[in-house]
Amino acid sequence: MTAQRRVTLVTLAADLGVSRATVSNAYNRPDQLSAALRERILARANELNFAGPDPMARGLRRGRVGAVGVLVDQGLSYAFSDPATVLFLDGLAVEVQQDGYGLLLHAGPGGPADPTFVRNAVVDAWVVQSLPDDHPAVTAAQAGRRPMVVLDQPALAGVPRVRIDDEAAAAQAVRHLLDLGHRRLGVLSMPLRSDGHQGWADLRRQQEATYLVMRRRLGGAAAEVAEIGATWAEVPVVECASNDPDAGALGAGELLRLPSRPSAIFAFSDQLALGVLRAAADAGIEVPGQLSVVGFDDSPPARAATPPLTTIVQPLRDRGRAVGTLVRALLRGETAAEPAPYPFHLEVRASTGPPPEHQATR
Amino acid sequence: MTAQRRVTLVTLAADLGVSRATVSNAYNRPDQLSAALRERILARANELNFAGPDPMARGLRRGRVGAVGVLVDQGLSYAFSDPATVLFLDGLAVEVQQDGYGLLLHAGPGGPADPTFVRNAVVDAWVVQSLPDDHPAVTAAQAGRRPMVVLDQPALAGVPRVRIDDEAAAAQAVRHLLDLGHRRLGVLSMPLRSDGHQGWADLRRQQEATYLVMRRRLGGAAAEVAEIGATWAEVPVVECASNDPDAGALGAGELLRLPSRPSAIFAFSDQLALGVLRAAADAGIEVPGQLSVVGFDDSPPARAATPPLTTIVQPLRDRGRAVGTLVRALLRGETAAEPAPYPFHLEVRASTGPPPEHQATR
DNA sequence: CGAGTTTACTGGATCGATCCAGAGGAAGGT
DNA sequence: ACCTTCCTCTGGATCGATCCAGTAAACTCG
Numbered sequence: 149m150t151a152q153r154r155v156t157l158v159t160l161a162a163d164l165g166v167s168r169a170t171v172s173n174a175y176n177r178p179d180q181l182s183a184a185l186r187e188r189i190l191a192r193a194n195e196l197n198f199a200g201p202d203p204m205a206r207g208l209r210r211g212r213v214g215a216v217g218v219l220v221d222q223g224l225s226y227a228f229s230d231p232a233t234v235l236f237l238d239g240l241a242v243e244v245q246q247d248g249y250g251l252l253l254h255a256g257p258g259g260p261a262d263p264t265f266v267r268n269a270v271v272d273a274w275v276v277q278s279l280p281d282d283h284p285a286v287t288a289a290q291a292g293r294r295p296m297v298v299l300d301q302p303a304l305a306g307v308p309r310v311r312i313d314d315e316a317a318a319a320q321a322v323r324h325l326l327d328l329g330h331r332r333l334g335v336l337s338m339p340l341r342s343d344g345h346q347g348w349a350d351l352r353r354q355q356e357a358t359y360l361v362m363r364r365r366l367g368g369a370a371a372e373v374a375e376i377g378a379t380w381a382e383v384p385v386v387e388c389a390s391n392d393p394d395a396g397a398l399g400a401g402e403l404l405r406l407p408s409r410p411s412a413i414f415a416f417s418d419q420l421a422l423g424v425l426r427a428a429a430d431a432g433i434e435v436p437g438q439l440s441v442v443g444f445d446d447s448p449p450a451r452a453a454t455p456p457l458t459t460i461v462q463p464l465r466d467r468g469r470a471v472g473t474l475v476r477a478l479l480r481g482e483t484a485a486e487p488a489p490y491p492f493h494l495e496v497r498a499s500t501g502p503p504p505e506h507q508a509t510r
Numbered sequence: 511m512t513a514q515r516r517v518t519l520v521t522l523a524a525d526l527g528v529s530r531a532t533v534s535n536a537y538n539r540p541d542q543l544s545a546a547l548r549e550r551i552l553a554r555a556n557e558l559n560f561a562g563p564d565p566m567a568r569g570l571r572r573g574r575v576g577a578v579g580v581l582v583d584q585g586l587s588y589a590f591s592d593p594a595t596v597l598f599l600d601g602l603a604v605e606v607q608q609d610g611y612g613l614l615l616h617a618g619p620g621g622p623a624d625p626t627f628v629r630n631a632v633v634d635a636w637v638v639q640s641l642p643d644d645h646p647a648v649t650a651a652q653a654g655r656r657p658m659v660v661l662d663q664p665a666l667a668g669v670p671r672v673r674i675d676d677e678a679a680a681a682q683a684v685r686h687l688l689d690l691g692h693r694r695l696g697v698l699s700m701p702l703r704s705d706g707h708q709g710w711a712d713l714r715r716q717q718e719a720t721y722l723v724m725r726r727r728l729g730g731a732a733a734e735v736a737e738i739g740a741t742w743a744e745v746p747v748v749e750c751a752s753n754d755p756d757a758g759a760l761g762a763g764e765l766l767r768l769p770s771r772p773s774a775i776f777a778f779s780d781q782l783a784l785g786v787l788r789a790a791a792d793a794g795i796e797v798p799g800q801l802s803v804v805g806f807d808d809s810p811p812a813r814a815a816t817p818p819l820t821t822i823v824q825p826l827r828d829r830g831r832a833v834g835t836l837v838r839a840l841l842r843g844e845t846a847a848e849p850a851p852y853p854f855h856l857e858v859r860a861s862t863g864p865p866p867e868h869q870a871t872r
Numbered sequence: 873c874g875a876g877t878t879t880a881c882t883g884g885a886t887c888g889a890t891c892c893a894g895a896g897g898a899a900g901g902t
Numbered sequence: 903a904c905c906t907t908c909c910t911c912t913g914g915a916t917c918g919a920t921c922c923a924g925t926a927a928a929c930t931c932g
Binding site: 154157176198204206207208250 | 885889890891892898
Binding site for chain 2: 917918919920921922
């Protein structure tokens with residue numbers, strides 16, 4: 149009949165005639181009280197339906213809530229639809245779980261998290277996964293003065309970043325195509341800015357891309373093209389509005405309808421490359437006989453595709469673990485040095501071969 | 511030179527010579543103080559690098575931290591690899607985001623969350639997505655006396671559950687196959703218990719399944735088989751250790767190697783059904799000519815498969831939203847009634863047809 | 873011009889725990 | 903018998919905010 153207050157440490161302590169510190173110790177420091185009393189406390193707690201110290205209050209006092217906030221580009225379903233992202237998150241989750249941290253994900257319908265939510269989020273640290281340079285959510289997260297680690301982009305002063313040498317990787321992919329004899333290249337890029345643009349990206353748009361990784365890859369590809377004396381400005385670059393096979397197929401369609409059709413397409417992600425394969429199949433273009441395709445990431449579907457994709461291999465899950473390791477170190481109060489770029493390599497599979505014009509001469 | 515304490519409301523208040531309540535109001539109730547003072551406070555906050563009230567402390571006082579904990583079966587990468595789960599999470603995330611909540615995911619390597627983490631998790635509510643009846647993490651979550659909503663399973667007294675009528679859905683799928691003339695059926699089930707078993711599931715194991723949904727679907731299928739006077743015990747049921755195409759292909763292999771090979775396989779998820787398609791293709795068995803396949807879920811890959819899968823359509827993202835709506839209601843203090851089962855239907859596509867023995871007579 | 877209302881701001885209580893210095897008593901040593 | 907050490911247990915301070923009752927001043931109005 150009495151007004152039923154919530155059961156807390158104090159309720160229990162009063163009920164048992166002990167101090168609340170003792171009850172707290174029963175949960176957190178079993179060595180600080182006799183086993184008998186501890187038993188009695190836990191038993192009574194059970195009777196009173198007390199589930200243990202409130203995580204929130206503990207969080208405030210201890211300064212740790214057990215959550216790592218993750219900022220991903222676009223909505224959750226987009227993020228989750230890319231196996232590369234999923235593997236990253238999995239590696240990250242497994243790693244931070246070792247210290248009892250979970251992942252907190254915010255997601256608007258299609259857009260990334262609102263800065264307001266970022267400011268109000270109860271987290272111990274932030275992980276940023278591939279956001280553009282100027283993203284407001286990143287700024288908001290930085291204002292919170294909590295440990296932070298970035299995957300790939302953006303580059304932030306004083307914030308460790310796990311990445312590969314995207315410039316070198318792109319160069320290597322292009323070099324592979326050039327070595328095979330290809331001279332009519334096409335590039336299929338992920339978004340260069342987050343404005344939903346789908347279609348041609350001229351030099352200016354390339355240079356002004358707010359996604360650092362895209363600038364780097366374009367730069368690496370351009371350097372390699374210049375190497376053989378060709379002009380980068382003549383290489384058609386199509387930007388996809390999102391990173392999925394549908395957008396990739398759309399973009400590939402534009403490249404394949406060019407009067408001077410590319411004999412090779414370098415897609416900046418496997419998701420897009422899968423779209424290229426689909427577009428080629430739909431148009432009756434043989435891969436690699438009439439068209440070579442190179443991807444990026446080495447996500448599982450790339451291996452399983454028909455034909456299996458030649459792609460840049462970057463250890464996706466390992467990079468997630470690496471980010472997790474850095475987060476854990478920062479949360480322990482250690483200062484994490486900027487790690488060296490992660491290793492990568494080009495895995496040549498069946499989606500690339502010599503261009504049609506060379507095949508007769510072999 | 512002085513010991514640099516963290517900047518808090520008090521620091522700011524002292525610095526400006528106002529009360530901390532006023533500073534708090536500057537952030538939370540702009541109407542409670544003059545615009546001029548508010549400006550002054552915000553400006554000074556900026557100078558002192560104060561990012562706004564600490565979310566943790568606010569969480570304690572307000573009794574709300576803006577996080578909904580999600581319990582999923584198996585590890586994150588498994589969960590995320592199933593498009594059905596991803597769509598569910600997306601719908602859920604979008605819905606709870608409207609009230610500013612994010613999703614907190616815990617994940618061990620392959621296993622679901624440890625009860626300890628559940629007890630310590632700083633969340634406002636729990637969402638349980640398809641766990642077995644007796645899962646310790648669920649028990650731990652219930653002990654926390656926070657709002658809770660279940661998707662599909664387990665059924666818990668007093669906890670609203672979003673689901674479809676799995677018994678009726680399975681019955682309908684089987685009825686479809688029987689109507690086509692199939693008499694040699696095979697069933698490919700998701701895990702019946704979380705013991706990693708892969709292979710035949712006898713009647714006893716079927717009845718003792720700890721996954722409610724699987725019991726229901728098996729029951730629905732059995733009832734329909736009994737309807738035509740056949741014996742359920744003679745229908746081969748293979749259980750897959752996990753819900754992915756690889757396990758599905760493995761299980762399908764066992765069914766397809768039977769002396770009396772089934773002419774139709776009912777898989778309890780599209781993920782498994784995709785595995786069946788692959789196994790059939792590898793074995794040179796035509797679908798639907800020599801083998802009919804029915805899936806469950808209507809996930810995007812089911813539509814895109816070759817041939818497109820006949821499957822039970824349940825609105826995946828909508829169910830996520832429905833769970834989110836219930837969570838929001840509970841968090842507002844409303845009492846949410848157990849919702850009616852969600853609608854479903856059988857979508858007949860190209861993966862089912864009459865059995866081989868009937869085709870000649872047509 | 874005085875009563876009533878509105879506006880702007882304050883300080884104490886509170887959310888539910890953990891930390892830490894220390895009290896009291898039992899055990900051990902000489 | 904006295905001092906020291908160890909083991910249990912305690913109460914006050916604290917984490918960083920929000921809530922709420924209340925005060926003083928400014929404004930409204932017949």
